[in-house]
Each structure stands twice: as structure tokens, then as C-alpha cells.
Amino acid sequence: MPINIIYKEDIARTIAVSWQCTSESELKTLVGHMSIRRFKKNDTIYHEQENPTRIFFLVRGKVKIVKESGLGRAQIVRAVKEGEFFGFRAFFANERYATSTIAFEDSTIAALPLKVLATFISTNTHIAQYFIHELANMLGIAGERIISLTQKHIRGRLADTILVLKESYGYESDNATLAIVMNRDDLASMSNMSTSNAIRTLSAFAQEGILSIAGKRIKIIDEEQLKKISKLG
Incomplete structure (x- = not known):
């Protein structure tokens, strides 16, 4: 059997476990309709205002979901981690994409036609419940981020923002350095501030011994103090 088919089956089985698909016919449908594509850093996966045609699953890498502002600046509204689905909200809302999605780094992404997903949902209540839970969770997180x-x-x-990145991507092997490399523009965008303010605030955190900065790498020294700052606002 070709290696790419074996790889697709592994991904399909991972998705099947999440969706509680138990039949071999469902697994074969996933494998038969799934496509796998590799994106380079900064490649766009889908654009704002496109009609949704596929649901995406992040196999490997990191992805950012962005919203264009009227001033020509993109606001990062969500960070996607490995093992997460994205690009499905617009389908359930019966509208065009309200955001664009860009690879934070080289990423491998599986895609499934939304018409296939619709068939799955109509025949398997577990899948419907899965997406109800996902949408409810996304709504709660979005509300917290808006505040x-x-x-x-x-x-x-x-x-x-730093705590969200830690929650999404975790640490490197030292259990302190964030497992994502972000430029200051992206960090500022995700924090709804200017790049200069992001740089100054990062420097202040470093001087206070809360963080350690090495190029684009951020190491959390005092997570409890970071949480305190977050809570106090």
C-alpha cells in the first residue's frame, strides 16, 4: 500500500476517534474523500469572503486565523494547534468566511469536503454533538478574548496573549520557552496593540523577571505573576 494512503488512514482514524465514527464504511469514506496538503510559513489556507467548501484539520504545524481591519491591518483572532479543526463555522452559519487563515509555520493540513461532513452529521448524532460542543467552546473563548x-x-x-499561546502550543523541552516563534507584529496583532507597545511591554516584563527574551523566543520565568497581571487587567 502506498505510504501516502497509509498516512491518510492514520489521520482518518484520528478524526474518526474524535467523531466517534465506529464503522469501517465511515472510515473508508473519510480516507476516500480526504486530501492532504503542505503549506509553507505565511501561506494562506483560505481567504476572507470565500465560500466555504471544506473543513480543515491541522495535522502538523501552527495556524493563525486573522480578520482584516478597515485600516489594512490583520487582527489575529485565534491560534490553531495540532489536532484541531478549523474553517467550519461559516458552513454552519451558511455564510462566507469572515476571516482568513494563514500558516504560522510550515504546516500539514487535511481537508474534507463539507458536503461529506454534512452527510456524516445527518447519519451520526455523535458528530453533530461534537460540533455543537466545539462551537459552544469557541463562543466562550471568543467572549473572554473580546473582554x-x-x-x-x-x-x-x-x-x-502569552498565556493563550502557552495553552495552545505548550513549552519546548525546557518546560519554560513557548513552543512557537512569533514576530513582534503578530504578537501585537494578537494583543490588539501597536508593535512598539508590544516591544516596550515585553521589555518591561523581562526587566521585572517575568519573562526572558531571546530573539523571537519567549521564556516564561514567573507564570504566576503573568497570571496575576492578566487577572488585574
């Missing part, structure tokens, strides 16, 4: 980005001061917003 953070609109009501907290700069220090609280940046602390929130």
Missing part, C-alpha cells in the same frame, strides 16, 4: 482585548490595559492584554 481582554477591549477592557484590559496593555500589560493585561499582552499577558493574556
Whole structure:
């Protein structure tokens, strides 16, 4: 059997476990309709205002979901981690994509036609329940981020963003350095602030012994203090 088919079966089985698909026919349908594509860093996976045609599953890498502003600047609204689905909200809302999705780094992504997903949902209630849970969870997280980005001061917003990145991507082998390399523009975008403010606030955190900065790498020294800053806003 070709290696790419074996690889597709492994991914399909992972998805099947999440969706509680138990039949071999469902697994064969996943394998038969799934496509796998590799994206380079900064490649766009889908564009804002496109009609959704596929649901995406991040196999390997990191992805950012962005919203274009009227000033020509993109706001990062969500960070996607390995093992997560994305690009499906617009389908359930019966609308065009409200955001674009870009690879943070080289990424491998599986895609499944939405018409196949619709068939699965109509025949397997577990899958419907899965997406109800996912959408509810996304709504809760979005509400928390809105409060953070609109009501907290700069220090609280940046602390929130660093904690979100830690929650999404975890640490390197030293259990302290964030397992994602982000430029200052992206960090500022995700924190709803100017790049200069992000740089100044990062430097302040480093001087206070909360973080350690090495190029684009961020190492959390005092996570409890970071959480305190986040909570105080």
C-alpha cells in the first residue's frame, strides 16, 4: 500500500476517534474523500469572503486565523494547534468566511469536503454533538478574548496573549520557552496593540523577571505573576 494512503488512514482514524465514527464504511469514506496538503510559513489556507467548501484539520504545524481591519491591518483572532479543526463555522452559519487563515509555520493540513461532513452529521448524532460542543467552546473563548482585548490595559492584554499561546502550543523541552516563534507584529496583532507597545511591554516584563527574551523566543520565568497581571487587567 502506498505510504501516502497509509498516512491518510492514520489521520482518518484520528478524526474518526474524535467523531466517534465506529464503522469501517465511515472510515473508508473519510480516507476516500480526504486530501492532504503542505503549506509553507505565511501561506494562506483560505481567504476572507470565500465560500466555504471544506473543513480543515491541522495535522502538523501552527495556524493563525486573522480578520482584516478597515485600516489594512490583520487582527489575529485565534491560534490553531495540532489536532484541531478549523474553517467550519461559516458552513454552519451558511455564510462566507469572515476571516482568513494563514500558516504560522510550515504546516500539514487535511481537508474534507463539507458536503461529506454534512452527510456524516445527518447519519451520526455523535458528530453533530461534537460540533455543537466545539462551537459552544469557541463562543466562550471568543467572549473572554473580546473582554481582554477591549477592557484590559496593555500589560493585561499582552499577558493574556502569552498565556493563550502557552495553552495552545505548550513549552519546548525546557518546560519554560513557548513552543512557537512569533514576530513582534503578530504578537501585537494578537494583543490588539501597536508593535512598539508590544516591544516596550515585553521589555518591561523581562526587566521585572517575568519573562526572558531571546530573539523571537519567549521564556516564561514567573507564570504566576503573568497570571496575576492578566487577572488585574
